[in-house]
Amino acid sequence: SQTIHQWPATLVQPVGSPLSLECTVEGTSNPNLYWYRQAAGRGLQLLFYSVGIGQISSEVPQNLSASRPQDRQFILSSKKLLLSDSGFYLCALGQGSSYNSPLHFGNGTRLTVT
Amino acid sequence: DAKTTQPPSMDCAEGRAANLPCNHSTISGNEYVYWYRQIHSQGPQYIIHGLKNNETNEMASLIITEDRKSSTLILPHATLRDTAVYYCIVRTSNTGNQFYFGTGTSLTVIP
Secondary structure, three states, rough: OOOEEEEEEEOOOOOOOOEEEEEEEOOOOOOOEEEEEEEEOOOOEEEEEEEEOOOEEOOOOOOOOEEEEEEEEEEEEEHHHHHHHHHEEEEEEEOOOOOOOOOOOOOOOEEEEO | OOOEEOOOEEEEEEEOEEEEEEEOOOHHHHHHHHEEEEOOOOOOOEEEEEOOOOOOOOEEEEEOOOOEEEEEEOOOOHHHHHHHEEEEEOOOOHOOOOOOOOOOEEEEEEO
16 A cells, blocks of 8 residues: 655754755655645645656745655755745645546644744 | 635534535536545545546545536534545646645534
């Protein structure tokens, strides 16, 4: 079965510090990978998605970047965190481009920028 | 832009069926309706999806109207653990085949 690993579960970082969140998946190959963010009390916002190694599509221009160095690894980064980067970051996995394919989410990382 | 409309909140008595509506009037013929739920501080959990036929699994049933412009998620016997935000999503070619989440319906199951 497919498994999504995200770490850390919680993170507190000062403004201006760098960020690296890692997502790795198991039990699948050639997955589509996604980063979503959920601000406190808000809905989920799609940040990035990737259909393969080195292929990144950005949904919202912002202070973040993503990379996919390996087939089952997706990394979210920032050089300098802003207060507005606080939120719940979720990695998700999908298969193929068919509409008949659900996304599955990891347990997320709760980031607080202070 | 989630392309769906859901009531912001609903209540349901424990043990009764919870019926969560969703309007998706711009859905196209090959686009699926998906339902997820999110319990506080957890990632969204996939529930069910369908194209035009009614679907049922161990968690819920999905009823899609014949014109496909709306659907209802049914939790047959709601428990307190079903209290969550429920999202109805249409994955469409107009959205680059991605999943866009709206604000969902906050379901509260009352003892």
